[in-house]
Amino acid sequence: MKTIYTFGNGQAEGRADMKDLLGGKGANLAEMNLIGVPVPPGFTITTEVCRLYNEKGREAVVALIKDDVMKSVAHIENLTGNKFNDPSNPQLVSVRSGAPVSMPGMMDTVLNLGINDAVAETMAQKSGNPRFAWDSYRRFVQMYGDVVLGMKPQNKNDIDPFEAIIEEMKEKKGVKLDTELDVDDLKELVVRFKAAVKENTGKDFPTDAYDQLWGAIYAVFDSWNNERAILYRRMNQIPEEYGTAVNVQAMVYGNMGNNSATGVCFSRDAGTGENLFNGEYLINAQGEDVVAGVRTPQQIMTVGSRRWAEMQGISEEERASKYPSLEESMPECAAELVKIQHNLEEHYHDMQDMEFTIQDGKLWLLQTRNGKRTGAAMVKIAMDLLREGAIDEKTVIKRMEPGKLDELLHPVFDKAAVKSAKVMAKGLPASPGAATGQIVFFADDAEEWASRKKKVIMVRIETSPEDLRGMSVAQGILTARGGMTSHAAVVARGMGKCCVSGAGTIKVDYKDRTVEMNGKTYNEGDWISINGSTGEVYDGAVATVDPDLGGDYAAVMALAEKYSKMDVYTNADSPRDALKARELGAHGIGLCRTEHMFFEGDRIKAMREMIIAPDEESRRVALNKLLPLQRGDFEGIFEAMDGYEVTIRLLDPPLHEFVPHQLETMRELAEETGRKLEEVKLICDGLEEFNPMLGHRGCRLGNTYPEITEMQARAIIEAALNVKAKGVDVHPKIMVPLIGVKPEIQMQADIINETAKKVFAERGETVAYKVGTMIEIPRAALVADQIAEVVDFFSFGTNDLTQMTFGYSRDDAGKFLSIYKELGILKEDPFQVLDQEGVGQLVEMATRKGRAANPDLNVGICGEHGGEPKSVKFCNKLNLDYVSCSPYRVPIARLAAAQAAVEAE
Ligand code: ADP
Numbered sequence: 001m002k003t004i005y006t007f008g009n010g011q012a013e014g015r016a017d018m019k020d021l022l023g024g025k026g027a028n029l030a031e032m033n034l035i036g037v038p039v040p041p042g043f044t045i046t047t048e049v050c051r052l053y054n055e056k057g058r059e060a061v062v063a064l065i066k067d068d069v070m071k072s073v074a075h076i077e078n079l080t081g082n083k084f085n086d087p088s089n090p091q092l093v094s095v096r097s098g099a100p101v102s103m104p105g106m107m108d109t110v111l112n113l114g115i116n117d118a119v120a121e122t123m124a125q126k127s128g129n130p131r132f133a134w135d136s137y138r139r140f141v142q143m144y145g146d147v148v149l150g151m152k153p154q155n156k157n158d159i160d161p162f163e164a165i166i167e168e169m170k171e172k173k174g175v176k177l178d179t180e181l182d183v184d185d186l187k188e189l190v191v192r193f194k195a196a197v198k199e200n201t202g203k204d205f206p207t208d209a210y211d212q213l214w215g216a217i218y219a220v221f222d223s224w225n226n227e228r229a230i231l232y233r234r235m236n237q238i239p240e241e242y243g244t245a246v247n248v249q250a251m252v253y254g255n256m257g258n259n260s261a262t263g264v265c266f267s268r269d270a271g272t273g274e275n276l277f278n279g280e281y282l283i284n285a286q287g288e289d290v291v292a293g294v295r296t297p298q299q300i301m302t303v304g305s306r307r308w309a310e311m312q313g314i315s316e317e318e319r320a321s322k323y324p325s326l327e328e329s330m331p332e333c334a335a336e337l338v339k340i341q342h343n344l345e346e347h348y349h350d351m352q353d354m355e356f357t358i359q360d361g362k363l364w365l366l367q368t369r370n371g372k373r374t375g376a377a378m379v380k381i382a383m384d385l386l387r388e389g390a391i392d393e394k395t396v397i398k399r400m401e402p403g404k405l406d407e408l409l410h411p412v413f414d415k416a417a418v419k420s421a422k423v424m425a426k427g428l429p430a431s432p433g434a435a436t437g438q439i440v441f442f443a444d445d446a447e448e449w450a451s452r453k454k455k456v457i458m459v460r461i462e463t464s465p466e467d468l469r470g471m472s473v474a475q476g477i478l479t480a481r482g483g484m485t486s487h488a489a490v491v492a493r494g495m496g497k498c499c500v501s502g503a504g505t506i507k508v509d510y511k512d513r514t515v516e517m518n519g520k521t522y523n524e525g526d527w528i529s530i531n532g533s534t535g536e537v538y539d540g541a542v543a544t545v546d547p548d549l550g551g552d553y554a555a556v557m558a559l560a561e562k563y564s565k566m567d568v569y570t571n572a573d574s575p576r577d578a579l580k581a582r583e584l585g586a587h588g589i590g591l592c593r594t595e596h597m598f599f600e601g602d603r604i605k606a607m608r609e610m611i612i613a614p615d616e617e618s619r620r621v622a623l624n625k626l627l628p629l630q631r632g633d634f635e636g637i638f639e640a641m642d643g644y645e646v647t648i649r650l651l652d653p654p655l656h657e658f659v660p661h662q663l664e665t666m667r668e669l670a671e672e673t674g675r676k677l678e679e680v681k682l683i684c685d686g687l688e689e690f691n692p693m694l695g696h697r698g699c700r701l702g703n704t705y706p707e708i709t710e711m712q713a714r715a716i717i718e719a720a721l722n723v724k725a726k727g728v729d730v731h732p733k734i735m736v737p738l739i740g741v742k743p744e745i746q747m748q749a750d751i752i753n754e755t756a757k758k759v760f761a762e763r764g765e766t767v768a769y770k771v772g773t774m775i776e777i778p779r780a781a782l783v784a785d786q787i788a789e790v791v792d793f794f795s796f797g798t799n800d801l802t803q804m805t806f807g808y809s810r811d812d813a814g815k816f817l818s819i820y821k822e823l824g825i826l827k828e829d830p831f832q833v834l835d836q837e838g839v840g841q842l843v844e845m846a847t848r849k850g851r852a853a854n855p856d857l858n859v860g861i862c863g864e865h866g867g868e869p870k871s872v873k874f875c876n877k878l879n880l881d882y883v884s885c886s887p888y889r890v891p892i893a894r895l896a897a898a899q900a901a902v903e904a905e
């Protein structure tokens with residue numbers, strides 16, 4: 001078994017495509033050597049060794065790799081001409097962890113390993129720069145003490161124990177910057193650091209270079225199983241068995257004086273995607289000083305430097321003298337870096353994020369990887385690379401992270417405005433976007449304020465269906481309770497409305513109409529802003545700008561359409577949503593819920609009248625009032641979806657959701673219908689159920705009150721005929737919810753077909769329509785072959801199907817799902833990501849059985865999963881005809897569908 005791969009001087013045993021074995025960092029260090037980029041020599045201990053370490057323990061692994069480690073250290077020595085663990089001619093190394101996927105929470109890097117008092121003396125003499133030697137030494141003791149010996153702050157509010165000592169020292173000397181400490185100060189720091197380590201950890205600081213090296217190697221392996229790393233892997237579905245590699249690499253020193261530097265850079269702008277090489281550096285510094293913000297870093301390119309200075313309000317003279325670019329301060333190194341970043345990008349065909357160090361005028365690269373980027377940058381960079389001929393269309397599709405498209409679809413905060421905004425609370429980024437408005441606490445207030453053209457943000461402890469209309473007119477929603485699948489979150493995402501949920505630290509007082517955040521009390525009407533992409537809540541109004549959906553975004557979506565096979569529909573209940581979804585690329589409506597239509601204006605009155613009607617006849621009277629209203633709604637939607645299919649679901653929720661819950665409203669209802677209050681109250685209370693989600697709802701309503709289905713079918717068919725007469729190309733699909741046994745759908749289908757026949761006869765005109773069913777009860781999936789004989793289409797209602805297959809109530813599961821995820825009982829929230837193993841099996845089986853019984857059966861899914869990339873790919877694998885999701889998820893689903901098609905090739 002080969003345990004170690006060496007690299008250096010233009011040669012390497014590894015390659016870029018060996019990330020699984022060498023980790024991302026190690027594989028790219030090898031690759032950079034192979035393509036002629038200057039990289040300090042070193043070696044990579046494989047992830048396989050880490051796995052063995054976890055299985056067999058320390059001793060077994062040391063026995064296995066000891067000789068190889070010695071040989072590989074010699075490899076470094078041969079190339080540098082120095083010696084590790086030799087005070088007369090010392091070689092120092094860095095020890096760096098590196099997993100196959102980038103993983104914060106793993107061990108931090110240790111620099112300058114191999115140093116001790118004698119070595120520091122030699123380094124001081126040889127370099128003629130004692131400051132450099134002792135600066136390196138104190139850095140080493142600090143990093144090794146922290147990372148390997150576990151000298152950490154006791155709790156998160158405490159300052160780092162080493163930093164505390166440095167602060168004390170700086171105060172004593174009356175200086176501000178580390179660089180102002182002199183050699184004697186640094187020497188004293190080393191002594192005090194070591195004493196602190198001994199006192200706090202009880203461990204002596206190791207002086208032997210090999211002891212130091214093994215200690216660091218163990219620490220990297222151990223860090224694979226530290227709490228932070230385990231948690232991160234669970235949250236991000238990174239397999240436990242990956243393991244991390246260990247990179248040991250010859251040090252190059254950016255802290256050798258004013259002809260040395262260290263920095264990070266990007267071949268393109270990771271925020272905007274602009275094709276502009278950019279980055280930051282610090283002279284006479286080491287490692288992560290640039291990121292850590294010890295001093296103000298300087299810009300690499302002069303263009304960037306000038307932009308930076310302008311934003312900081314720094315004059316050109318001051319910039320050029322105090323903060324010159326690398327181009328200005330070290331022109332040769334800068335020119336070489338420009339060439340290298342260009343080569344690296346050309347080699348990897350993607351934007352690179354690089355780390356470099358300049359030692360006494362010589363440039364070294366220490367890392368390169370494909371850079372992380374915003375959604376906007378993702379789109380622009382891919383399209384630019386396509387136009388440059390660096391990648392092809394399919395690669396553009398593969399490069400997209402579908403979920404990130406969301407960022408592009410919502411109004412966004414003005415970048416500069418956010419920087420100066422004051423963060424008052426933080427919750428979950430439940431629905432992306434930016435919203436600014438005045439605080440209201442109640443739905444009716446939201447509506448009232450909105451009607452007066454006010455922008456409001458609804459602040460609630462939590463939301464319920466009664467808040468829907470308030471939410472729909474609000475700019476955004478902020479809740480104190482509830483997770484990513486809470487009512488507020490789901491509804492907001494559906495509406496494409498910004499939402500921050502579960503901001504646990506805010507205190508909402510409905511009675512006083514106040515909310516307390518970060519010690520400040522806000523009243524109704526006060527301005528706040530919420531950031532649905534980060535979960536941040538800001539004080540006051542923060543300026544927003546509209547997103548641009550043309551240009552590169554449109555180009556990427558065109559490619560997605562070109563390559564996807566499965567179609568994408570939308571869930572929309574109103575012409576406005578339907579039009580929005582069309583604009584975003586939807587080719588039909590997969591789910592139009594009719595119940596929302598009953599809440600608007602006076603309609604709820606007719607609905608309530610229908611519900612409390614004592615007999616069929618009076619029920620029909622009330623239904624006749626609803627008929628024209630529904631018909632009008634459907635006409636609007638059909639017109640908006642001219643040319644596309646519209647799937648309308650018949651009434652689904654339990655009737656109890658529609659009746660009044662307060663005595664006062666009950667009294668009104670009694671007066672309006674001319675009935676006794678007690679009578680009305682009895683009926684309303686009588687509708688209450690122990691388990692409404694499993695109660696009298698769905699097709700059970702339509703089968704026990706056939707006149708409801710009759711009315712809805714009539715409204716749909718009449719609307720279709722009306723718009724057809726206007727020249728609209730209409731394709732209605734009538735969908736029956738909550739089927740479990742064949743007679744249920746048979747009975748509903750009969751009512752629909754008879755009603756259609758009647759209407760056609762009345763009008764002397766026909767229109768093609770389809771009848772189908774939701775598959776959302778496990779039993780329906782099991783007997784899908786029987787059901788398919790009756791219907792034209794299936795639509796998997798994966799929300800209910802998940803709920804009933806797991807036996808988790810969607811509205812209550814939040815309490816334990818987060819704990820289940822933490823414990824690793826569930827990898828993902830099944831209400832967010834379709835459970836392919838269980839629920840997916842039902843989907844697969846029902847599709848197969850259904851199509852066997854009815855070869856023309858059209859199959860799709862609606863429900864939250866229809867807009868979730870992994871679930872969309874699963875549907876593509878099952879050859880479903882379409883997925884349907886909320887309007888703002890349409891582009892994401894479209895892209896995921898295209899990816900699935902391209903990946904399947
Ligand atoms: P991370 O994974 O957190 O980026 P790295 O292993 O890349 O950690 O190292 C942290 C910092 O140390 C980086 O700035 C890197 O460039 C620097 N560094 C690592 N190895 C060396 C080395 N051999 N010589 C000089 N600097 C190094």
Ligand code: MG
Binds near residue numbers: 288
């Ligand atoms: Mg780091």
Ligand code: MG
Binds near residue numbers: 355367
């Ligand atoms: Mg790094």
